[in-house]
Amino acid sequence: SAWYPQLDVAAGGGDDRYSINVDNWPIRPGNPSNRPEASVLTYGARASWEVDLFGHIARQVEERKRIVEESIENRRAVLLALLAEMATDYVTLRSVQERLTVTERAIDVAVRSRELTEKLYTHGLGNTLAVAQAQTEEHLERARLAPLHEQEERLMHAIAVLVGDMPGQLEEELEKRRPIPDLPRFPDSLPSIVLANRPDIRVAEAEYAADTARVGIAVSNLYPKFMIPLTFNPNASAAYQAFQTGGMAWSFMMMATLPVIHGGRYTAAIAQARAEAEGSRLTYRKTVLKAFADVEDAMGDWRHNAELVEELNQASVDAGLARDRAQKLFTAGLTGYLNVLTTEQTALSAEDQAVVGRLARVRNAVALYIALGAGWQGKALTDTRLPVEVKQQNAFVRAFTR
Numbered sequence: 001s002a003w004y005p006q007l008d009v010a011a012g013g014g015d016d017r018y019s020i021n022v023d024n025w026p027i028r029p030g031n032p033s034n035r036p037e038a039s040v041l042t043y044g045a046r047a048s049w050e051v052d053l054f055g056h057i058a059r060q061v062e063e064r065k066r067i068v069e070e071s072i073e074n075r076r077a078v079l080l081a082l083l084a085e086m087a088t089d090y091v092t093l094r095s096v097q098e099r100l101t102v103t104e105r106a107i108d109v110a111v112r113s114r115e116l117t118e119k120l121y122t123h124g125l126g127n128t129l130a131v132a133q134a135q136t137e138e139h140l141e142r143a144r145l146a147p148l149h150e151q152e153e154r155l156m157h158a159i160a161v162l163v164g165d166m167p168g169q170l171e172e173e174l175e176k177r178r179p180i181p182d183l184p185r186f187p188d189s190l191p192s193i194v195l196a197n198r199p200d201i202r203v204a205e206a207e208y209a210a211d212t213a214r215v216g217i218a219v220s221n222l223y224p225k226f227m228i229p230l231t232f233n234p235n236a237s238a239a240y241q242a243f244q245t246g247g248m249a250w251s252f253m254m255m256a257t258l259p260v261i262h263g264g265r266y267t268a269a270i271a272q273a274r275a276e277a278e279g280s281r282l283t284y285r286k287t288v289l290k291a292f293a294d295v296e297d298a299m300g301d302w303r304h305n306a307e308l309v310e311e312l313n314q315a316s317v318d319a320g321l322a323r324d325r326a327q328k329l330f331t332a333g334l335t336g337y338l339n340v341l342t343t344e345q346t347a348l349s350a351e352d353q354a355v356v357g358r359l360a361r362v363r364n365a366v367a368l369y370i371a372l373g374a375g376w377q378g379k380a381l382t383d384t385r386l387p388v389e390v391k392q393q394n395a396f397v398r399a400f401t402r
Helices: 055-122 130-144 144-162 192-197 197-220 265-331 338-370 395-400
Strands: 006-017 037-048 225-226 230-232 250-252 255-257
Touching: 006 197, 055 130, 055 197, 055 338, 130 144, 192 197, 192 265, 197 265, 265 338
Parallel strands: none
Antiparallel strands: 006 037, 037 230, 225 255, 230 250
């Protein structure tokens, strides 16, 4: 708006009374000292226009635009954090539910083991030590349920809050157990320019651009400023006199100002603006370096976690084979049932660890997406150009902006 002429209109009227208890009181036209009261009617307009020859206004507009861009990127950073937290909470919930299923199966195995041990003891084929150990194992397995149920409820509450609902609103839907989602597919290679999607880099870039514009503002203060002021302010004591030639009062001028001596204030402001811009440049560089470090760390975790998940999955497969073979041997009468229960407990423990490994794998994928700045692009944003709403302006502005 500073680029355009500024116009204000005003009108008023009332009564004035002047003091006559002052020596050598100046005689006012039409108002001698023996008549201190006066009625005044006034109306008029005041206009001004700054001619932006040296970019003072342009650099201010550029600075404000960069500040708006910074706010937009901060909003995107919040959105990215929200989506990342939602994804992490959801996959964690599904892993907890898978672990609950494994734990419930482990409890069934522990109950059968305890019952078998007690039966053997009753028939004189066991001892109290074995019974106590079986009972301990059953209680330990049951004790694993409470923390998992607590974590499940907390995650369901967190997800409900993240989508703007009250805690507990989504329990009916989320209580249905589903497996951990499949891993996303990453391309074999990505150009480093994808890091420009990261909101923190974009914020640092906008801050650097805004500080650079402030350098231009500080420099423009050294150059002349040209103003065209216009005032029109008639005065009268009666309404019929308000539009007479004698009541007219106006002023039209061409003004130019140039700073001459200010004790180094403007040059110091330029030095300060340049120092702040250099600080923003270094912050921008640090942000970019940190982004590369985040990507390298996430890719390293992704690579190493793949080895961990592969080993855990293989351990789960081997434990399942051992369990199947123990059951076949028991069916053939070549081993005791306790060996079957032991191998089944081992298989369930390996399966539980494999679930934890798959969770870590998916969370690493989420971390890699965050490091790459992905996630917010597919989300429709509101119009962030901040248009001036015509309906919010006064009648004159609406008339001239149709």
